[in-house]
Amino acid sequence: MERITLHDKTFRTYIPYAEIDKAISKVAQQINRDLMNEDRPVFLGILNGSFMFTSDLMKKIDLNCMVTFVKLASYSGTESTGDVKEVLGLCADITGRTVVVVEDIVDSGTTIVKLVEDLKKKNPKQIKICTLLLKPDAYKQEIPLDYVCIRIPNDFVVGYGLDYNNLGRQYKDLYVID
Ligand code: IMP
């Protein structure tokens, strides 16, 4: 088992890339099926965490679609601050379009709630949520999560785009706090 150290914490290999890739393929197939008849859906990646996931997911999407990003932040260290700031806004026109939000991880759901609230004001046809990871024991919101690749317990994870205080995003596998 491989270990990495980021700041003051050690992490060990948790979910290898091969497993992540398989889970993404499954979800991509569902999306391809479900959105086949939609007019140019907009895939909206949430930076920074979803950059790697969005990249891998999009390579498996066979739809005539748009890919764009917004940047949000709600975490400080290993705990959610509950205070979601929109750092970089949305430029694309999503009026009447199907939007697929692409998130790295849904934890408490605060980020998703704020984001969906903001997106609804721009009158999209519908909003679908796609997340690489979900912590079901932490998620207490009403918003349905349409596409979940992997469900994990309430442990802090890094790698594959996810960070601990801005470090660890570049690793291909997922690591869990040791
Ligand atoms: P939520 O608003 O509580 O659902 O938190 C969502 C955001 O917190 C995600 O987009 C991540 O950026 C971050 N986050 C939540 N859990 C983790 C984790 O285990 N590792 C790294 N970042 C996390």
Ligand code: MG
């Ligand atoms: Mg994030």
